[in-house]
Amino acid sequence: MANGLEKESGFTMFSDDELKDVNGVKKVGEFVEVMCGCTSHRYGDAVGKLKIFVNGYLEITCECTPGCEEDKLTPAAFEKHSGRETARKWKNNIWVIVNGEKVPLYKTVLLKYYNQALKTANGSHKSQNGQVCHRDEFIRCTRCNKERRFRLRTKEDCRLHHDALADPNWKCSDLLYDKYVLN
Structure with a gap:
């Protein structure tokens, strides 16, 4: 298996080059998991695990505090849960660490399947x-x-x-x- 997620037909979800600089990447079964976060000016950083599925579905498990019970959040719900004042811009506000720096999701390849799912759903x-x-x-x-x-x-x-x-x-x-x- 390559450094991406493979389906039965040999399809690779993300190539080695696409994920090489992203920190905290795991390939688990039918999805790719990445450490992510959202910064609130009032509360600081809330971290979580972003799961990216081949069908374009995104799911975040919150790890903001040791006792946080929030599981299977949408990116918008995670952004709101983190206390972000300017919610509704989750593609800009939720970040992953690339080469040691916080990079918004929209600047990464991680939304490739999410955007494709939107295109097919519009019709x-x-x-x-x-x-x-x-x-x-x-x-x-x-x-x-x-x-x-x-x-x-x-x-x-x-x-x-x-x-x-x-x-x-x-x-x-x-x-x-x-x-x-x-x-």
């Missing part, structure tokens, strides 16, 4: 709970030339949008308003 339109969802769509009125929003939340909403899209002479008056709109 599926699934929400966090796994249900299919749609983005809002707009259709331009042929009379007033304004764009009207179709909120695609239910099958009926999608049907109305598709019918309007198929009509080359669609106008605002064809749009059914919510029953809660005052007259």
Whole structure:
């Protein structure tokens, strides 16, 4: 087995060159584990173990204090748990040690599979709970030339949008308003 993680087909997750300067790397079964951390100006460094799976999933086990029970955190949850004041930028705030220096995750090769998983997931339109969802769509009125929003939340909403899209002479008056709109 090479210095990366291998699958049955001989696929190497990370090459020797990609991980040679990263400190605390372990190859365990189906993931790569790396020591990581997040620095809070108030509380200092919180350290943990970042697990990187081939499917792009990232998981952090917190080791901020000896009795910390936090396990299987997402990077965003780890950032929040560490007390970082400017949460929501975990790619910048969570770091690994490369050549003795703290380097943000986004500057390393460690997010390669996470970014690939995002690219493949974008086309599926699934929400966090796994249900299919749609983005809002707009259709331009042929009379007033304004764009009207179709909120695609239910099958009926999608049907109305598709019918309007198929009509080359669609106008605002064809749009059914919510029953809660005052007259």
